[in-house]
Amino acid sequence: MRFSLPAILGVTTFSASAGFPVPRTAAPSLQEMAPATARDMPLLSAPIVQNFYGATSLRHDMVSLAAMAWSPYNGNFQNGTFTVDGLSAEVETTQWRACEGLRTGAAGNVAIANAVRMPFESYAFQQIWSLTAADFDSHTVKASLDGPFFRFCDADGQGACGWGTTFPVDRASFSATLIQLNNSLMAMVTVDGVTGVACASVFWFRDGAVNSSLAVATVAGNQTFSLTASFAGGSAVLQQVAAVGNSSTEALQLLSQYIGDSGFSAAWSGACDLWETRWQSAFQQPSSSGGKNSHFAGNLPLLTSNSAEIDRLYYWAALALVSLERTNYPSRPRTFVISQGPSNSLDGSAGIGVLEN
Numbered sequence: 001m002r003f004s005l006p007a008i009l010g011v012t013t014f015s016a017s018a019g020f021p022v023p024r025t026a027a028p029s030l031q032e033m034a035p036a037t038a039r040d041m042p043l044l045s046a047p048i049v050q051n052f053y054g055a056t057s058l059r060h061d062m063v064s065l066a067a068m069a070w071s072p073y074n075g076n077f078q079n080g081t082f083t084v085d086g087l088s089a090e091v092e093t094t095q096w097r098a099c100e101g102l103r104t105g106a107a108g109n110v111a112i113a114n115a116v117r118m119p120f121e122s123y124a125f126q127q128i129w130s131l132t133a134a135d136f137d138s139h140t141v142k143a144s145l146d147g148p149f150f151r152f153c154d155a156d157g158q159g160a161c162g163w164g165t166t167f168p169v170d171r172a173s174f175s176a177t178l179i180q181l182n183n184s185l186m187a188m189v190t191v192d193g194v195t196g197v198a199c200a201s202v203f204w205f206r207d208g209a210v211n212s213s214l215a216v217a218t219v220a221g222n223q224t225f226s227l228t229a230s231f232a233g234g235s236a237v238l239q240q241v242a243a244v245g246n247s248s249t250e251a252l253q254l255l256s257q258y259i260g261d262s263g264f265s266a267a268w269s270g271a272c273d274l275w276e277t278r279w280q281s282a283f284q285q286p287s288s289s290g291g292k293n294s295h296f297a298g299n300l301p302l303l304t305s306n307s308a309e310i311d312r313l314y315y316w317a318a319l320a321l322v323s324l325e326r327t328n329y330p331s332r333p334r335t336f337v338i339s340q341g342p343s344n345s346l347d348g349s350a351g352i353g354v355l356e357n
Contacts, residue, residue: 020304020306021304021305021306022304023302023304024302024303024304025302026280026283026302027279027280027282027283027302027315027318028312028315029276030097030098030099030272030275030276030279031097033097033098033312033315033316033319034095034096034097035095035096036095037093037094037095037102037104038093038094038095039092039093039094047094047095047096047101047102048067048096048101049096049098049099049100049101049116049117049118049125050098050099050118050323050324051099051118051119051120051121051122051271051275052120052121052278052325052326052327052328053070053071053118053121053122053123053326053327053328054068054069054070054071054073054118054123054326054328055067055068055069055070056068056101056116056118056125058094058101058103058116059078060091061080061081061082061089061091062082062089062090062091062103062105062112062114062129063077063080063081063082063089063114063127063143063145064077064078064079064080065077065078065116065125065148066078066167067167068125068148068150068167070123070150070244071153071326071328071329072152072153072154073123073150073151073152073153073197073244074150074151074152074153074167074168075147075148075149075150075151075167075168075199075244076147076148076149076167076168076169077145077146077147077148077149077242078146078147078169079146079147080143080144080145080146080147081142081143081144082107082112082129082141082142082143083107083141083142083143084107084108084110084112084131084139084140084141085107085108085110085139085140086140086142087107087108088107089105089106089107089112090105090106090107091103091104091105092104092105092106093105097272098275098279098319098323099117099118099271099272099275099276100115100116100117100271100272101115101116101117102114102115102116103115103116109133109134109135110131110132110133110134110139111131111132111133111134112129112130112131112132113129113130113132114127114128114129114130115127115128115130117268117271117272118271119258119267119268119270119271120267120270120271120274120275121274121327121328122243122254122267123243123244123245123254124241124242124243124244124254124255124258124267125241125242126239126240126241126242126258126264126267126268126271127239127240127241128237128238128239128240128268129237129238129239130235130237131231131235131236131237131238132234132235133234133235135234136232136233136234137232138230138231138232139230139231139232140228140229140230141212141227141228141229141230141231141238142226142227142228142229143203143226143227144217144224144225144226144227145188145224145225145226145227146171146222146224146225147171147174147190147199148190148199148201148242148244149168149169149171149174149190149192149199150168150190150192150197150198150199150244151168151192151194151195151197152195152197168192171222171223172222173192173193173194174190174191174192174193174223175190175191175193175223176188176189176190176216176223176224176225177189177191177216178214178215178216179200179248179252181202181252181256181259183259183260185202185204185259186202186214187200187201187202187252187255188200188201188202188203188214188225189201189248189251189252191248196246196247197244197245197246197247198244198245198246198247198248198250198251199242199243199244199251200242200243200245200248200251200252200254200255201240201241201242201243201255202240202241202242202255202259203227203238203239203240204238204239204259205229205231205236205237205238205239206236206237206238206239206261207237207261210229210230210231210236210238212227212228212229213227213228213229214226214227215228239261239264241255241258241259241264241267242255243255243257243258278295278322279319279322281294281295281296281299282296282299282300282318282321282322283299283300283301283302283318284299285299286298286299300318300321303315
């Protein structure tokens with residue numbers, strides 16, 4: 001049997017006997033598709049994480065997120081600071097896959113690995129900071145958190161969500177409060193004074209290993225959340241989850257699904273496991289009886305060529321298509337795919353992510 005690819009790709013006809021690779025039975029995994037770890041600063045734009053409800057952009061620090069386009073909400077979590085023993089946590093490397101963004105760095109002799117995910121098809125995000133000290137001394141973690149802030153997309157009459165539209169930066173329009181939850185955790189809640197949209201978030205250390213405190217401080221006339229904690233013994237894991245709703249009650253109700261180590265872990269695992277299932281189903285024969293592909297009405301072809309570069313380019317293009325599906329739009333069950341925005345680029349960033357200073 002002979003196989004050929006279009007001449008425009010610069011690939012000539014070849015035969016199976018000439019060493020043609022064994023055809024794929026599944027698409028490359030999300031982990032296989034992930035770019036190599038990159039130095040953070042040359043990146044024009046940090047990675048974007050998606051969950052079929054929307055997208056969240058990482059920023060060039062160890063805590064902030066921005067351009068959170070979650071129709072019908074737009075939000076950001078900018079201007080956060082994260083210090084260990086008074087030293088700023090500097091981002092050194094970044095890596096991305098469709099369901100997760102990674103930032104690594106250090107503050108003094110404490111190494112920090114930050115991971116960001118979005119619970120599958122949900123108006124929420126999660127963060128983990130793994131702290132590893134070079135000693136067993138006590139270390140103090142402090143974070144100043146400006147937000148998160150969310151409001152309805154069309155609050156300014158623009159009638160749109162996503163890139164190129166207005167994200168809330170007017171901090172004075174938002175109120176900030178702390179609410180005691182039943183499990184002894186303290187929730188941070190911001191409410192938009194323009195549309196009433198609320199975001200509720202919680203920070204805690206895994207296994208309850210570290211005591212921490214939250215407070216609302218006034219910085220430059222604006223209310224800001226302040227987190228303070230200390231850990232010893234060489235390592236600690238700090239977790240955050242935030243949820244958005246039309247009101248504080250709605251946001252807190254969604255948040256309750258993800259707080260506590262078990263609820264957090266289940267959502268964390270599902271964020272990538274369910275994403276992987278959705279990705280693989282795009283290449284499987286459709287089924288109306290709950291088979292492997294009961295989500296899409298059709299399927300993409302699996303490609304195996306004699307060029308790893310061509311194969312990777314094809315699956316990257318397919319990944320962009322699948323990642324831009326939105327299942328929270330009124331058009332459901334008809335599939336809706338947005339066709340513009342940074343997440344169309346090869347590595348999920350606004351500028352492809354390879355520009356050098």
